[in-house]
Amino acid sequence: MKILSRKNYIFFIAAIFLLPNLFVMALGIESFPYTQAPMFGHYIDSNTKLYLLKFEGHTADGSVDLVDYYGKSELRFIRHFFSKVYGSSDYFTPFSGRVLEDEERFHERLTLFFDSYQKFLWEEYQLKFDSIEVKIAQVDSERNIVRDYRPFGTYNCASKEYKVIMD
Amino acid sequence: MIKSILNQILKFLSNPLFTLRIFLTLLIGKNALERLNFLIGVKNNETYELSLTWINSMIPKEMLVNQSNFEFYYYLIIVCTITAVVGIFGRLSIFLLAFTAIMMNGMVEGIGIFDHNLSLPSQIYFILAFLPGTLSYSIDKWVMGKIWKKKDFVRADNKIIKMSTNVILLVVAFTYFTAGVSKLRYGGIEWLDGSTLSFYIQDKMMDYEEGKKQILMGRSVDENDFVWKGPYGLYSHTYGNYRTSPTNRAFNSWLGSNKFLMSTISILTVLLELAGFIVFVNPRLRNIFLVSVIIMHSVIGYTMGLSFSYYRVICVLLMDWKTVYADLASIYHMLKQRKTKLIYRLQGR
Numbered sequence: 001m002k003i004l005s006r007k008n009y010i011f012f013i014a015a016i017f018l019l020p021n022l023f024v025m026a027l028g029i030e031s032f033p034y035t036q037a038p039m040f041g042h043y044i045d046s047n048t049k050l051y052l053l054k055f056e057g058h059t060a061d062g063s064v065d066l067v068d069y070y071g072k073s074e075l076r077f078i079r080h081f082f083s084k085v086y087g088s089s090d091y092f093t094p095f096s097g098r099v100l101e102d103e104e105r106f107h108e109r110l111t112l113f114f115d116s117y118q119k120f121l122w123e124e125y126q127l128k129f130d131s132i133e134v135k136i137a138q139v140d141s142e143r144n145i146v147r148d149y150r151p152f153g154t155y156n157c158a159s160k161e162y163k164v165i166m167d
Numbered sequence: 168m169i170k171s172i173l174n175q176i177l178k179f180l181s182n183p184l185f186t187l188r189i190f191l192t193l194l195i196g197k198n199a200l201e202r203l204n205f206l207i208g209v210k211n212n213e214t215y216e217l218s219l220t221w222i223n224s225m226i227p228k229e230m231l232v233n234q235s236n237f238e239f240y241y242y243l244i245i246v247c248t249i250t251a252v253v254g255i256f257g258r259l260s261i262f263l264l265a266f267t268a269i270m271m272n273g274m275v276e277g278i279g280i281f282d283h284n285l286s287l288p289s290q291i292y293f294i295l296a297f298l299p300g301t302l303s304y305s306i307d308k309w310v311m312g313k314i315w316k317k318k319d320f321v322r323a324d325n326k327i328i329k330m331s332t333n334v335i336l337l338v339v340a341f342t343y344f345t346a347g348v349s350k351l352r353y354g355g356i357e358w359l360d361g362s363t364l365s366f367y368i369q370d371k372m373m374d375y376e377e378g379k380k381q382i383l384m385g386r387s388v389d390e391n392d393f394v395w396k397g398p399y400g401l402y403s404h405t406y407g408n409y410r411t412s413p414t415n416r417a418f419n420s421w422l423g424s425n426k427f428l429m430s431t432i433s434i435l436t437v438l439l440e441l442a443g444f445i446v447f448v449n450p451r452l453r454n455i456f457l458v459s460v461i462i463m464h465s466v467i468g469y470t471m472g473l474s475f476s477y478y479r480v481i482c483v484l485l486m487d488w489k490t491v492y493a494d495l496a497s498i499y500h501m502l503k504q505r506k507t508k509l510i511y512r513l514q515g516r
Binding site: 006007009010013014017018021024025028030031032033034035036037038039040041042043044045046048049050051052053054065067068070071072073074075076077078079080082083084085086087088089090094095097101103106109112113116117119120124136139141142143152153164165166167 | 209210211212213215216217218220221222269272273275276277278279280281282283285286287289290293294297298299327330331334337338341342345346348349350352353354355357358360362363364366367369370371375377378379380381382383384385386388392393395396397398399400401402403404405406407
């Protein structure tokens, strides 16, 4: 039997290209182009708690709503923050390729994110803050406020530390 | 004359590897140029550690798209698109174009949005660079045929083309299957009640100002959650409905508020996705599955503005066109016979 036949080669190609797909499906993660297609998968009904996030820069003189300073659409900015930085409450998030999660990694990611964002705010808009606050509001499906914005977490720009606010 | 043209078209359509090479090259080339412009134009696009996909984290940072290599990628995409279509250094061209597109869409994911419309097409296109049969009808094949007179060396026979096509079908079936699994995995059996799709169909995301578009879902936190992430238990983001026209909105409102229809559509969607592997049972079931999937994407496209056009093109090209032709021909003959019988009957009266 010929080992180096075209037939065996095709089986080999199939195996090589299917393996990452099997991996992402088994763990429930994704990294382009491999996905377990989680679109519309999470259940929503009238009881589902829906939230909006916003970022606010703080100085001794006051605060600035940063929605106009994300540098990209809110959709991209918030999805990046939620998927790649903050992470889901589930161990394996279907919105990133992470396979390990713990408190230390979580804080490491937040520091990396805010460090990069702080740099961008300065280079692009010459904005500098003492701290950047993430705020959260509960809304209904039509974005009507159910529970007004309240602090969700704060990043201290000097000490480069993110603190979760436990309400 | 018409029959010979039809036969010629059928001959081309019978080799999906060839048609996929032509159509996916053009679509992916176009998308790559759009992505390139987007990546250069968008602010806050630093390629830091958190924005790297698995593949991009293995590529030297200098190779990722930036202002200094913009022109290089621009010409690379154009040249590879042309050479992949005509088949000059075909495999190398497909490989380079696929790799560039995957890298750039990975960067787009890093910036914020994973484009699911491109995930399956990118994989299929990359696989084409390695599968026998992709370069049927190409300059490469013609040249190799001239150099090596032994045609068997360069020719991919029908059996090989069928095997290669099955590899593509396997990736397609797997993608739909995993989509069906994800709905049950995250939504549970409750997902079938239709309320999730009803929410998405009636969502008017485009109406809201910046800052109010992207919703996150949360739940009460218990000891199984990461309590140190805060008390909101955020676990998922929503997807957008991009439709704005009043006609679409009126239809969406009618459909989305009909609980029975929404539940039926949800059940059919999951059943269809889980049934992906029936494409291997026989050509007719393969065609039925692919047509059903095209219909599903068309409905999503009409109601939500998420066209998944690349998926639809792939499904059309993967259909078994010989069976379609045979089925259409038999329907035509059947109708013709009925018409003749009807004429005889009418003349008899």
